[in-house]
Amino acid sequence: MAHILDGKLLSAQVLEEVAREVEILKAERxxxxxxxxxxxxxxxxxxxxVRNKAKRATEVGMLSIEYRFDADTSQEKLNKLILELNRDPTVHGILVQLPLPSHLSEDEVIAAIAPGKDVDGFxxxxxGALASGQPALVPCTPQGCMIMLQEVYEDLRGKSAVVVGRSNIVGKPMAMLLLQANCTVTIVHSHTVGIEEICRRADIVVAAVGRAGLVKSDWIKPGATVIDVGINEVYEEGRRKLRGDVDFQNVEPIAGAITPVPGGVGPMTIACLLLNTLKVAKEKSAFMKRNGLATEAM
Structure with missing residues (x-):
């Protein structure tokens, strides 16, 4: 049976470290x-x-600020708030919860956020920085996946990895992070021929397409690590349940390690969001200190 990668436990460990670093930052700066x-x-x-993000932020000692708007809010009003937050030296991270109502442009909103405060990494x-191997704020879900993989492998070099899905939020940045870890990476998608055979050769399979149970047991090489990013609502026996993109029941006996849904990648996403927020705050604090600027301006 596969080793179950417990996202709740791992995220608690990440958040414990974040809380410790937050206390140091408060005390020293x-x-x-x-x-x-x-x-x-x-x-x-x-x-x-949003409620879960606010709760976790408060638990680690961060300040959580929420702005709620009606569904008919204009693009202009939303962009104006983002500009104000960009200019606010006391705000370190800005996150606009997606998806947005259809009349609003997600691309425009994402581009409006100052890159240095873009804790979603979008x-x-x-x-571009991630793709070129430069320092960047990394999307939270792929970052969480990498932390989980590090629980399985001391060294990812030379591992064969397949990412199922090519979204800007998960698939593409996941592939970039795996490349940076010196994996051999293949992205498969709806137009790929022979997906099953490609996945069967992989040491690592990351499923991120939003189709419940897509990845079957015959897609997986015995002993492979399977990271299931999908969260899909399904109705079974008249009850609403959450299912991943992986057929967990049948894949688990074959895989060497696997993430459950729920309780796998999901908790890691919020933990990495706060990790990014801490990173911004620490880097800004270091900049202020190097330049002899007052912390009150932060």
Whole structure:
């Protein structure tokens, strides 16, 4: 049976370290890392995500600031708030909860966030830096996946990895991080011929397409590590359940390690969001100290 990669346990370890670093930053520099979260509309899932992010931020000693707007909020109003937060020296991270109502441009909103405060890691500048191997704020879900892989492998060099899905949020940055770790990486998608055979040759399979149970047992090489990013609502026996992109019940006996859904990658995403916020706060604090600037301006 596969080793179950417990995202709740791993995220708790990450958050414990974040909380320790936050306390040091407060004590030594008087800086409180602050995360501003913007929610537009009343999507139930988004409300749950925002609530969980705020709860975790508070638990690690950060300041959580929420802005809630009606679904008919204009692009101009949203962009104006982002500009104000960009200019606010006390705000270290800005996150706009996606998806947005259809009349709003997600690309425009993401581009409006200052790259240095883009703790989601979606800004084109951060994406470009990641692709070229430069320092960047990394998207939270792929970052969480990498932490989980490090629980399995001391060294990822030379491992064969397949990423199922090519989204800007998970698939593409996941592939870039695996490349940086010196894996041999293949991205497969809806137009790929022979996906099953490609996956069967992989040491690592990361599934991120949003199709419940897509990855079957005959896609997986015995002993491979399977990271399931998918979170899909399904109804089984008249009850709503969450299922991943992997057929967990049948893949688990074959895999060497696997993430469950729920309780796998999901908790790691929020932990890495706060890790990014801490990173911004620490880098800004170091900059202020090097330049002899007052911490009150932070």
């Amino acid at each position: 008087g800086v409180v890392p602050a995360l501003a979260v913007i929610l537009v509309g009343d999507d139930p899932a988004s409300q749950v995500y 800004h084109p500048q951060n994406v």
